Amino acid sequence: MTGAGPDERADAVVVGAGLTGLVTAVRLARTAGPGRRVLLLEAGGEPGGRARTTDHRGYRLGLGPRALYRTTRDELRALGVRVPGGEPDLSGSLALRDGALHPGYAAPGPLLRTGLLAPRERLAVARLLALSRGRPNLAGTDAARWLADRLPTERAREAAFAVLRVSAYAGRPEMIDAGALAAHFAGVRRGVTYVDGGWRTLVDALLGRARALGVETRTGCRVTAVEGGARPRLTLADGHGIRARSVVLAGLPQRAAHRLLDEPGPAGPPGRPLHTACLDVALSRLPDPRRTLVLGVDEPLYLSVASQTARLAPDGGAVLHLARYDDGSGLGATEVRKRLDELLDLCQPGWREVLVHERFLPRITTMTAVPEARTGGLPGRPGPRVPGRPGVFVAGDWVGQRGLLADACVLSGARAAEEAAARL
Ligand SMILES: Cc1cc2nc3c(=O)[nH]c(=O)nc-3n(C[C@H](O)[C@H](O)[C@H](O)COP(=O)(O)OP(=O)(O)OC[C@H]3O[C@@H](n4cnc5c(N)ncnc54)[C@H](O)[C@@H]3O)c2cc1C
Structure with a gap:
């Protein structure tokens, strides 16, 4: 379809076919029931x-690296999506400190044995990670302060944050x-897949599921503007127009969503994105x-052989994920790659011969807006409604008062879908 022509009509349009958009479209179509026209528009060449x-x-x-948390799994199951796979065994996890590997902290067993901490430190870290004292009034406090208040030494704080x-x-x-x-960590402790x-x-x-419910999915379809409130109109990159009763901007970063809406965005401080360097290896x-499974302690590094837990490789083969989390040190891509290679050399010597x-991926966005203490934490995040635009909703990892990462996507997608369906 090209050019202007008359506007196409739909009941609801979901913009973006990442995890948020897919969950939103399925829930919206299911809640709205048969006979409603739901479109799922994706700018890229494929969904996901x-x-x-x-x-x-x-x-x-x-x-x-990919670990699916229980919240996401439960939301997907509620939509009829099975999640096959396994839970990683943390008992053999290792900690990397000063360039050497030590029995790790990722599970209570190794944590209580590690020689990297004194007995008093081990106990304090184990108690903090068990979250046994609950989490009273932590919103608005940054994690550095929380760890400083609860743990006796810098070494213990470093160990806890490594996990x-x-x-x-x-x-x-x-x-x-x-x-x-x-x-989030309390949720992760319920298990990952x-x-x-x-x-x-x-x-x-x-x-x-979306197809079975009659959702029409279009790829290579970029939305360039969303105008109006009660009966929004979308403009596509080719000039085509679509009018709908409800529009959900699903998975677009906050700034991108506001650009599409031609709105200045929230008055408060913007949430900052989180980036990670990843090395994926077969x-x-x-x-x-x-x-x-290796967790960096004095440097934010990670290695996991995911194929030991899930079916990801042909017989005998392996899939590994390495990461270096962005600690603000400003290391360039070449240096980061060197450090990831060194970690791989240490853990899997000879890997180059079987590569x-x-x-x-030197800098991929893992979270589009981190809930920071200065932005009010989770309670400071916006909800799915866009003020003054009754037919427009937002969802994604920066929306809603619950969850991080994919958990936030599926939870906010579900809420936006319910609100959008209620208008049909
Ligand atoms: C390296 C990495 C590791 C991760 N690991 C985990 C993990 O272990 N556990 C976990 O829970 N989460 C994890 N996450 C986070 C999780 O992957 C994301 O939260 C989730 O996939 C985001 O989905 P989304 O739909 O919100 O956004 P996206 O996946 O970014 O999808 C948005 C979609 O919208 C499309 N789009 C944008 N603008 C337009 C437009 N104008 N018109 C049409 N389409 C548009 C884009 O092309 C894109 O396909 C990880 C993320 C990364 C990067």
Whole structure:
């Protein structure tokens, strides 16, 4: 379709077919019931957004490491999407400090044995990570302050954050609100799933559900403006217009959403994005099957052999994900890559000889807006309604008062879908 012509009509339009948009479209179509016309528009060549998985001769590589939390899993199951996979075994996790590997902290067992902490420190860290004292009034306090208040030494704080960081992708504790981090970590402790086939399994299943419910999905379809309130009108990059009763901007960063709406955005301080460097690796054989989960302590590094838990590689092969979380140190891509290579050399010596495929992503956005203490933590995030635009809703990892990362996407997508469906 090109050019102006008469506007197309739809009941509801979801803009963006990442995880947020897919969940939103399925829930919207299901709540609205049969006979409603729901469109799902995606600018890219395929749906999935940052939840995409690529396939290299049977090796499934997500964009960076992927752990699906219970909240996301439960929301997907409620939409009829199965989540096949397994839970990683943390008991053999290792900690990397001063360039050497030590029995790690990722599970209570290794934490209580690690020689990197004195007994008093171990106990304090274990207690903090158990969140046994609850999380009273943590919103508005940054995680650095929380750790300083609760832990006796710098070494203990570093150890605790090594575990917390992995769950939230936050490179340093000053970056993130303690209430948001603690609530998220409590959810992560309920269990995580490494998904068979990668997150593409979920994207495909959601697309299947959407199709079965009659949602029309269009790729290569960029929305350039959304005007009006009660009966919004969308303009596409080719000039085509669509009028709908409800529009959900799903998974667009906050600034991008406000640009489409031609609105200045919130008056308060903007949420800052979180970036991570990722190295995704496929090997025909795993050189050392004992070194499969490593958490950096004095440097924000991570390594996981995801294929030990989920079906991601052909028999005998392995898929590994390495990451360096952004700690604000400003290291260039070459230096970051060098450090990830060194970690791989340490854990899986000889990996280059069995390399099938590698992909280095020096700076991918893991969260479009971190809930920070200065922005009020989770309670400071906006809801799905856009003030003054009754037919327009937003959803994504920066929307709603619950959840981080994919959890925030599915929870805010569900709420936006309910509100959008109520207008049809
Ligand atoms: C390296 C990495 C690791 C991660 N690990 C985890 C993890 O372990 N656990 C977890 O819970 N979360 C994790 N996440 C976060 C999770 O992947 C994201 O929160 C989620 O995939 C975001 O989905 P989304 O739909 O909100 O955004 P996106 O995936 O970015 O999708 C937005 C979509 O909108 C489209 N779009 C944008 N503008 C327009 C427009 N104008 N018109 C039409 N379409 C448009 C884009 O093309 C895109 O496809 C990770 C993220 C990354 C990057």
